[in-house]
Amino acid sequence: MKKNFASRFRNWDAYAKTLDDFTIKTSAGALLTLLSGFIIFCLVVSQFNEYLQVTFKSELSVDKSRGDSLPINLDITFPHITCDLLSIDSVQETGEHRIDLESSIFKTKLDENGNEMKSELTELGNTSSKIDEELKKAQPNTDENYCGNCYGGEPKEGTKCCNTCAEVKEAYERKGWLFEDYSNIEQCVKEGVADKVMKLEGEGCRVHGSLKVQKVPGLLSLTIGDSFFFGNLMLHTLYTGKHNVYSHKINKLSFGQEIAGQDNTLHGYEVEFEKGHRKVQYFLNVVATDVRYLNGTTKLNWAKLHKLLFTHNKKSRLA
Structure with missing residues (x-):
């Protein structure tokens, strides 16, 4: 009974096997077998790698945190501008004006060779107007x-x-x-104020640190001299002389939290001028980006980056 059932079941086999006595093994058949096996292996490995690959998904959303502050981290070297005459001002679209910013911004004096002249740091806030100090002493x-x-x-x-x-x-x-x-x-x-101003020439300055601004369009200026208000206008006093050489090197300029390995096209960017009255304007577009890590190997499982897009131009300024 069992034999008859097995025999009837084998009748359903659509791929009947030829007896070994009637089979012929050829080199072409062996090559085809190896080639088929290699292709199958490559396809399996490719699909497995694709399965392990992380997929980047971009999503555009509206930034609702306009009221939050945005840190700006900077490190800029001015080889031909003395620290005593350098100031930093901020003007924002909201109407907020901040003159001679008092933040964690520091200045380090440099000699003609670019070496630091002093080991101590000078805070930028309330120290840029060296001329005013000389006026008071006069x-x-x-x-x-x-x-x-x-x-x-x-x-x-x-x-x-x-x-x-x-x-x-x-x-x-x-x-x-x-x-x-x-x-x-x-x-x-x-x-003797004029003579004292001339003696300040020949030095360089490195400006470094961080400050916080609102997440709105604005202007950040690093200039020679000091600023003051006239009504609703902010005016700037510019001191003439050979120290008005705005050659500079951007050692670092980033926005928000700094992440290791983050690419920034402005790092190491250098602008050289011949002696004269000129200015450089940078137009920066800062794009907030949320990055979430999947491997869990970092201390933070997410980070907010700020990608920087920029263009700039150079203009001559009348003395």
Whole structure:
């Protein structure tokens, strides 16, 4: 009974096997077998690697955290600008103006060869106006009958005189004018301020640290001189001379949290100028990016990066 059932079951075999006595093994058949096996092996390995491959999925979303602050990390070297005359200002689209920022921004003096002159750090906030310090130290004219010229500026209320270099500078600021040339101001020449400004030339400066700004369009300027308000306008006093060489090297410029291995096209970017009055403008587009790690090998399972897209131009500035 069992034999008859097995015999009837084998009748369903559509691939009947030929007896070994009637088979012929050839070299072509062996080559075809090996080739088929190799192709099958490659396909299996390829599919397995594709299975292990991480798929990057991009998704565009609206940033709802406009009220949060954004850290800016910078390290810029100015080989021909002294730290005593360098200031940093911020103007944002919201109307917020910050002059001579007091943040974790520091300046390190450099000699002509680019070596650090001092081991200590100088905080950028409230230290950029070295000229103002020199003005305060200067001795005013002791002649009681002396009435100095304000050179078109607006003197203090109740007086028509500007007896010191500092008073002339303040008169210019009240008028909304820029106070640039100390060598043509009688009070500044007598007090020796013009000579002291010239002695500051020949040094370099490295600006480094971080500051926080709002997530809105704005302007961040690193310039020679100091700024002041005239009504709703922010004006800047630019000091002329051979130190107005804005050659610089961006050692580092990043936004937000710094991640190891993050690519930044501005790192190491260098701009060289011949001596003259020029400026460089960088137009930066910062794109917030959330990155989530799948391997679990990092301390953080997610990180917020800020990709940086930029373009820039160079312009001559009238002295």
